[in-house]
Amino acid sequence: MRHLHRLVKNPSARAWLVGAVPAALGAAALVNHQNESQCKASRIPAEAFMYSKFSPDRAPKDSIEFDTTAPMNKRMEAMILRVQDEICDGIEAVDGKKFTTSQWEREGHGGGGRSRVMQDGNVFEKAGVGVSIVHGKLPPAAQKQMRARGKPLEEGKDLPFYACGISLVMHPKNPMAPTIHLNYRYFEMETGRLNDKGKPETIAWFGGGADLTPSYLFEDDARHFHSVYKQLLDKRDPTWYNKMKKACDEYFYIPHRQEGRGVGGFFFDDLEDTSEETFQTIRSCANAMLDSYVPILKRRKDLPYTQKQKEWQQIRRGRYVEFNVMYDRGTKFGLATPGSRVESILMSLPLTARWEYMHTPEKGSWEDRTLQVLKNPVDWLDVPEVNLETLSTAELLQEIARRSE
Incomplete structure (x- = not known):
């Protein structure tokens, strides 16, 4: 738990977790019902996902x-x-x-x-x-x-x-x-x-x-x-x-x-x-x-x-x-x-390439997960804001383990 709290307090790690948690929970969006209409939850701004700042012109x-x-x-x-x-x-x-x-x-x-x-x-x-x-x-x-x-x-x-x-x-x-x-x-x-x-x-x-x-x-x-x-x-x-x-x-x-x-x-x-x-x-x-x-x-x-x-x-x-x-x-x-x-x-063209007859990655493998994304395009920046205080330790650890494979 001490290591997890340290991870959550780190700004860059927290930004990573905020993006990862919806996938772990299987939540595509958070929905508020106000005035009998559905309102999309606020999204994490694009700049939060950058590894580093822009270089000067x-x-x-x-x-x-x-x-x-x-x-x-x-x-x-x-x-x-x-x-x-x-x-x-x-x-x-x-x-x-x-x-x-x-x-x-x-x-x-x-x-x-x-x-x-x-x-x-x-x-x-x-x-x-x-x-x-x-x-x-x-x-x-x-x-x-x-x-x-x-x-x-x-x-x-x-x-x-x-x-x-x-x-x-x-x-x-x-x-x-x-x-x-x-x-x-x-x-x-x-x-x-x-x-x-x-x-x-x-x-x-x-x-x-x-x-x-x-x-x-x-x-x-x-x-x-x-x-x-x-x-x-x-x-x-x-x-x-x-x-x-x-x-x-x-x-x-x-x-x-x-x-x-x-x-x-x-x-x-x-x-x-x-x-x-x-x-x-x-x-x-x-x-x-x-x-x-x-x-x-x-x-x-x-x-x-x-x-x-x-x-x-x-x-x-x-x-x-x-x-x-x-x-x-x-x-x-x-x-x-x-x-x-x-x-x-x-x-x-690459220097080397490979063609294997009837090659299929093992179901659930990293290769298979990558292939599924290639078949089903993802909106990479459509990530809802998440209150980390509401998440269980198990939910956070589940995504950390998945990312570590």
Whole structure:
């Protein structure tokens, strides 16, 4: 009991227990009956789930990223190149190994990129952070893909386009540490028609997001990850997180497996609101990659694991491969774009993966519990406030034991 009271008095432990207790009790919400109507209990604020505070914005104050008179494509280019540098520096500090850098060009087409990859590191099996800045004529296959998403493009015409973006995927060695993916991109293209001034009509949009893929579920990790991005999105529009969280669960879904790729995050595409407020929100989300991931990584990268757990990680990596090569829009667009660098497009694939015939995890196992969450998306931040004084010692210990498995 003395140790339990000490745990409850600790602020970070208390925040963890407050999030864990509803699951232990099987309570999805607390309901008050007032004025013959049901009112949802107050929820724990998102910031309570963060492992650490936000880092400061490292962009210089005189950066073009803050120049509202500059073209959006140039501001986006500056942002993604800076963020690539910052992310690689931060990950190198954790791993101890350096990224290798490859500059590439689309010969005869226009543009190029900068790919940075770490392979067989101390912490990471494979980690890649790529920037691409390309332009040219959009090929028919890519045009067809965009028309299917509702883009008003004229058929039978060569349509000039411009695209830039940053994309990363990081696969740790330890199966207790999750994989992270993010992508932020900006697209401009001509529709093939003229506007009311007689000039080529141009459309532009943002896309992107960030998501987490654990092999072994730690609920607190998922809550930390989601809380980072909810707070940033809420500053722009309080409705964005819920919409983009749902879009993420739907997009990163593997139909033939009937399961999600991971525990989600947020995702958006075809965001034609290219206002200053929207750009700054995307900047803040891109800046937050290390804040969202490194605190999780530091907690998991050195945990002990078994050969069986490593094999389960490899099976989950196989699912990652299936999604990326069969369903991912970015992979499809890249492979359909002439002159694209295939090595950079497939940089997201893990170094190793595994496919076992008819593999099914043991019912009730950690692997099975993780799989059930992948099949049934969770609202990680919908956690009711709980009065710890009303809980029995047995209820608290039950959840502590479950989390310790």
